[in-house]
Amino acid sequence: MDGDLAEVCAVDEIRLGDRVKMRKTHPCGSDEWTVIRIGADIKIKCLGCGRIVMMERQVFLKRRKKVLEPGPIPEAETLRAMTE
DSSP, X not given: OHHHHHHHHHHHXXXXXXXXXXXXXXXXXXXXXXXXXXXXXXXXXXTTTOOEEEEEHHHHXXXXXXXXXXXXXXXXXXXXXXXX
């Protein structure tokens, strides 16, 4: 049972520096983005043109197709460092 909970948490985890593929392509033609801010809202930067977009966490999780390359630091550690 605890293994199932850990799997669910890992799917919803967002790391600073994640390289993600979104469901729809950006008008510039790229569908790859980098996470540059996490919190209640997520800020992502297009790897094609450099455009920055901010969206709610739930919207981001719904539009994200997959994580191509995880960021270096887990989300919990990043958020803990931000509050200190």
